[in-house]
Amino acid sequence: MRAATDILEISPIIPVVVLDDAAHAVPLTQALQRGGIHTIEVTLRTPAALEAIERITGEVEGVTVGAGTITQPGQAKEAARAGAEYLVTPGSTDRLLDEVAETGLPALPGVSTVSEALRLAERGMRALKFFPAEPAGGVPYLKALSSPLPDLTFCPTGGITPDNAGRYLALPNVRCVGGSWLAPKEALGKGDWGHVEALARQAVSLG
Template sequence: MRAATEILDISPVIPVVVLDEATQAVPLARALQRGGIRTVEITLRTPVALEAVERITAEVEDVSVGVGTVTEPGQAEKAARAGAEYLVTPGSTDRLLDEANETGLPTLPGVSTVSEALRVAERGFTALKFFPAEPAGGVPYLKALASPLPGLTFCPTGGITPDNAGRYLALPNVRCVGGSWLTPREALGKGDWGQVEALARQAVALG
């Protein structure tokens, strides 16, 4: 099993995906893979999310599937049973982190303040999600954290676009970014996997 820090090194961009149909999962993962992206975060924002995770893990090799928007009791365990290889949370409560730890899966806990980052670091987490990145201070904020918190690395998510992703990736404490622009809902609805592949190639070039 990969460590959480290794999850951040799989691809310069982790696609943050909302799926309306489980049947979209496998062709989506394959399109991302053809474009050079070998990881995907399926968010628990629709009822089909866990089924989508099951389909990708069963049918697509060499793509690490994470489950994001883990916010409620029991979700971490369900994600693990579905085959998730890592977990992502938008925020960090003690109960949520306890349940994530119980699964044994690498976890990227969400933080947006220095105090939150210190608190999760005290629990042994060193690879964190910075969310919501742009509203919470963006590039200048993360740049300011590099010196006082040298042992932490971040995956900023929230307001990341192809236009600003490069500025985040240039920071010494950022290993990758999370973004939804690689998998536009309109493209998924139309089954336009060529567009997804093209967007994945562009994202890889950012790194």
Template sequence: MTTGADLLALSPVLPVVVLDEAEQAVPLARALLRGGLRVIELTLRTPAALAAIERVAAEVPDIVVGAGTVTTPEQAEQATKAGAAFLVTPGCTDRLLDAVAETGLPFLPGVSTVSEALRAAERGLSALKFFPAEASGGVAYLRAMGGPLPGLRFCPTGGVTPGNAPEYLALPNVGCVGGTWLTPKEALAAGDFARIGALAAKAAGLRQAAG
């Protein structure tokens, strides 16, 4: 994987995960792999995130592990050192885009407007995160954006569910969706990785459901 476009093609659903305990990372990653998903985004929202990325990168080489919720240049550097294979940002300030690009890793910059998408396109970026997807107009907004910006493709995240994911995936400018539903808090707390694996298996089949 060398580009954001490659990242969009890995799985129909990009699991977006918040972990409170780094010890959960490896069994979680293995459960997702068993379900047929080859990628995981561990968000930098908790103190455990960087250690979790390190563990997955070292112990589960068959899954592509990335860092999400990258909001500062310092976090971009820390995630890279931890072994992240890609980065995801919720927004796209010039300072943050510069820092993420300097890591040399593929990344998905977050956008929610046409102007932000154009800013990313002016930098040569064609694979973007659309966030927060549902709050920003959802399927209808992305469909409309495809008219003036046909060269851009998106990973919508934020409010995406098993119910509406097929609608997003049916759009020609959507490569994958980001989903938090694959790792319910109660399942993580109970160590119920069999349940997470089953949810991953259903998610792996969503592209067929989208037609």
């Protein structure tokens, strides 16, 4: 099993996807893979999410599948049963962290303050999600954290675009960023997997 810090090293961009139709899961993931991205975060925001994770893990080799937007009791275990290989939370309550830990899967817990980051560090967590990145202070905020918290690494998500991703990736405490632009709804609806592949290739070049 990968460590949480290893998850941050798979690709410079983690696609953060919302799937309304589980049938899109496999061709979307394959298009991202052709474009050079080997991980995907399927958010648990739709009824199709768990089936999508099952399909990807069952049909696509060489891609590490995460489950995101873990917020409710039971979701972490449901995602683990579906085949998720890592878990991502937008925030970090004690109950949620305990539930995630029970699965044994690596996790990227969400933080947006120094106190939250320190509390997770006390639990031995070193790889964190910074969310919502842009509203919470963006590049200047994360840059300021690198000196007092040198042992922590971050995956910023929330407001990340092709225009600002490079500035995040240039920070010493950022290993990758999460981006939703890699799976636009219009492309999913049309089955335009060539467009998704092109977006993936552009994203990889940012790192």
